[in-house]
Amino acid sequence: MNTSNTQTMTVTSVMPNMSQVFGWLKSLQYPAMGITGLLLLWWFGGFMIENDPDLSAFAAFAPAPTFSALVDLIASGEVWQPIGSSLYRILSGLVWGIAIGVPVGVTVGYFGLALKVANVPFQFLRMISPLAWMPIAVLAFQSWDSAIIFLIVMATVWPIIFSTAHGVRRIDPNWFKVARNLGASGFQMLRRIILPAIMTDVMAGIRLAVGVAWVVLVPAEYLGVTSGLGYAINDARDTLSYDSLAAVVIVIGVIGYGLDTICSVLIKRFNWHME
Amino acid sequence: MGASISLDFITHKFSASAEPTLKDIENRIEPGELVALIGRSGCGKSTLLHMMAGLLIPSDGCVRINSHLVTKPSAKWNMMFQKASLYPWMNVKENAALGLLFDGMPKAEAGERVDALLDMVGLHDKKDVNVQSLSGGQQQRVALARSLATEPEVLLLDEPFSALDAFTRTQLQEEVPNICRERGITMVIVTHDIDEAIAMADRVLIMSQNPGRIVGELVVDLPWPRRHMDSGFQTMRDELMQQFKGTDTGLAGRNAADPDQSEISQSAA
Numbered sequence: 001m002n003t004s005n006t007q008t009m010t011v012t013s014v015m016p017n018m019s020q021v022f023g024w025l026k027s028l029q030y031p032a033m034g035i036t037g038l039l040l041l042w043w044f045g046g047f048m049i050e051n052d053p054d055l056s057a058f059a060a061f062a063p064a065p066t067f068s069a070l071v072d073l074i075a076s077g078e079v080w081q082p083i084g085s086s087l088y089r090i091l092s093g094l095v096w097g098i099a100i101g102v103p104v105g106v107t108v109g110y111f112g113l114a115l116k117v118a119n120v121p122f123q124f125l126r127m128i129s130p131l132a133w134m135p136i137a138v139l140a141f142q143s144w145d146s147a148i149i150f151l152i153v154m155a156t157v158w159p160i161i162f163s164t165a166h167g168v169r170r171i172d173p174n175w176f177k178v179a180r181n182l183g184a185s186g187f188q189m190l191r192r193i194i195l196p197a198i199m200t201d202v203m204a205g206i207r208l209a210v211g212v213a214w215v216v217l218v219p220a221e222y223l224g225v226t227s228g229l230g231y232a233i234n235d236a237r238d239t240l241s242y243d244s245l246a247a248v249v250i251v252i253g254v255i256g257y258g259l260d261t262i263c264s265v266l267i268k269r270f271n272w273h274m275e
Numbered sequence: 276m277g278a279s280i281s282l283d284f285i286t287h288k289f290s291a292s293a294e295p296t297l298k299d300i301e302n303r304i305e306p307g308e309l310v311a312l313i314g315r316s317g318c319g320k321s322t323l324l325h326m327m328a329g330l331l332i333p334s335d336g337c338v339r340i341n342s343h344l345v346t347k348p349s350a351k352w353n354m355m356f357q358k359a360s361l362y363p364w365m366n367v368k369e370n371a372a373l374g375l376l377f378d379g380m381p382k383a384e385a386g387e388r389v390d391a392l393l394d395m396v397g398l399h400d401k402k403d404v405n406v407q408s409l410s411g412g413q414q415q416r417v418a419l420a421r422s423l424a425t426e427p428e429v430l431l432l433d434e435p436f437s438a439l440d441a442f443t444r445t446q447l448q449e450e451v452p453n454i455c456r457e458r459g460i461t462m463v464i465v466t467h468d469i470d471e472a473i474a475m476a477d478r479v480l481i482m483s484q485n486p487g488r489i490v491g492e493l494v495v496d497l498p499w500p501r502r503h504m505d506s507g508f509q510t511m512r513d514e515l516m517q518q519f520k521g522t523d524t525g526l527a528g529r530n531a532a533d534p535d536q537s538e539i540s541q542s543a544a
Contacts, residue, residue: 174358177360179377182348182373182374182377183349183378192373199364
């Protein structure tokens, strides 16, 4: 009696797990096809390079040498130090970008006059490549590290400002009226109404900012510094170790994808719109 | 306990060069009185209500609540709007408790306080629900609980039932005056629905258009609860309709009819 009971219980508790795993695998089928396609293209490119006498020196770019270099990088632990430096820079830049971008965005979005005044200069500054600030950054900052963080700030601050301002302008005016009518002070209005209302837009801005910042970070690290993933690429090129160069490229892609996924999870978490 | 509202010679222009939207409004609403303000769309009745709430300051004259000059909004004189405007990132209970939170009450205590109110407005099984899943009528009930939570002396209603289905509207038209009478809250409702005015108010003020003035009033001394089918209700309805037609001066005859209007207001006063 007892044993049969436990048996049925195990069966029923395993059953949904099985279907869960199955559903999970099913949701992966299209991404898996895409990745396979990319690998095939890469392999084909490597094959062409290898068979071209002019290019055969670069044969290490092919998938097989790259993956073995990647395994070496991870196994030796060499990979963590540049990842750490790069993540430190991007996170510092992002924190500054948020600390500047959100208050400025709220101000610009809330006060119509501020928007009118700031729109043209902001659109102008936004279109300047963050890398164009490099010479100024080097002059203005003591260390290369702070100069790079400054470039990241210049990359992150615009999407955050514009997205935040857009979110503030979209707030239902009735929400302000009701809150004022309930006796909300300026600070309470900001904390209980404005910030929760724009949270989704701020997160969307941060997601855009992370994308831009990650792209800007690598070329920024080509200059001056002796750490980070950008430096690792440059270093690999100088030592002609194209396999580890390609391995670093993969690391950059994987981390970038991971950062973007974290952002999209956060967006879902803060989204109060009901499907 | 309810508060008295005194409207002292209010004239309002939205810009210096514009014709006045409201002109020489003068009236006194007693503590605990239920008053309806009726008039055509655009006659400035909603503007007047916003002034009582302190959301708008008249260019001339003033509003006094318990002889206290109204200069800004307060949870003690509370307004309900046509749209419930609930905050979708808060559940029903958090929405209802918002006024208390603004007043500095700890969250737990505020939650306890609104619990009974939500029971009263019939949302006992919806307290932790996302407000976006509620029907229009339920949302307006949350807004009612939110307004009552701060224990207001005055409840101002700006056509709050006009977007609801007929059944829910009739229910709320009965419940809201009951609640106000029980608690002694002074109520002012703005509406263009004559039936709604008679169903909910002790006294109806009639407003004209261009400029907005109080041109007549009618005391509704019907017993509670008010039944639309009662003969007394029908008589009041006809009387109010007649008075209301007197304000219907149209665009052409507006100036010519002005003396008549002042006559009405005199006879009413």
